[in-house]
Amino acid sequence: MPAQGRSRRHDATPFARRRRMPTLGLIAVVPLLVLAACGGADAPATDSAPTSAATDGGGDVEATAPPAGGGNGSTGGGSGEEFCLNTIEEVSAALEVDVTDAAGFENPGSGGGCVYSDAEQRTVYLIGVVDNEQAGAAFEGYRQLEGAEEISGIGDTALYAPLNEIPGVAFTKGGVTYNVFGPAMILELPISDDPAAIRSAIEELARQAADRA
Numbered sequence: 001m002p003a004q005g006r007s008r009r010h011d012a013t014p015f016a017r018r019r020r021m022p023t024l025g026l027i028a029v030v031p032l033l034v035l036a037a038c039g040g041a042d043a044p045a046t047d048s049a050p051t052s053a054a055t056d057g058g059g060d061v062e063a064t065a066p067p068a069g070g071g072n073g074s075t076g077g078g079s080g081e082e083f084c085l086n087t088i089e090e091v092s093a094a095l096e097v098d099v100t101d102a103a104g105f106e107n108p109g110s111g112g113g114c115v116y117s118d119a120e121q122r123t124v125y126l127i128g129v130v131d132n133e134q135a136g137a138a139f140e141g142y143r144q145l146e147g148a149e150e151i152s153g154i155g156d157t158a159l160y161a162p163l164n165e166i167p168g169v170a171f172t173k174g175g176v177t178y179n180v181f182g183p184a185m186i187l188e189l190p191i192s193d194d195p196a197a198i199r200s201a202i203e204e205l206a207r208q209a210a211d212r213a
Helices: 033-037 088-095 135-143 195-212
Strands: 099-107 111-118 123-130 149-151 157-160 168-173 176-181
Touching: 088 099, 088 123, 088 195, 135 157, 135 168, 135 176, 157 195, 168 195, 176 195
Parallel strands: none
Antiparallel strands: 099 111, 111 123, 123 176, 149 157, 157 168, 168 176
């Protein structure tokens, strides 16, 4: 399973450092709720998946609920570290930012995710996983997003699927739907001024995640 990561706050440990959700400076995970946003009549209930969260800088991403099972990401089961499919080093290198924490969480019955944050507790990257019977519908929901386009070489099927100008990739593998999202353009990172570079970085991170999924 996961390789070793690094953190300025901890010695090297597996990908997921904690069982809490860090303070969200950007966004959280948005798997099944995409269906509702696209107007799908059969969109699943919001307690079956994590949702989007607000930005610190007054961006356009609407704040919604924290992950099901509690705001700290702890569900009483496993830690959710199996959803941290990228290493901290990979995310740091791809996004040109010093990532210091990766926090996995579980959503019982629907999957889970992992939130990657920097020393300022800004969320710079995230992974969401839907592994129940709604996985196929979730992927089709991403297909409806404005700007979504098919891409190759990631998992079984994949889409570049930006959400409100936040770069993202959704892919399937073995009947499970995964989504990854990077930093919004309002977050001042070195890479923020180059949308093409951000897209390339997110696609590469998705490819690495798919290889481990």
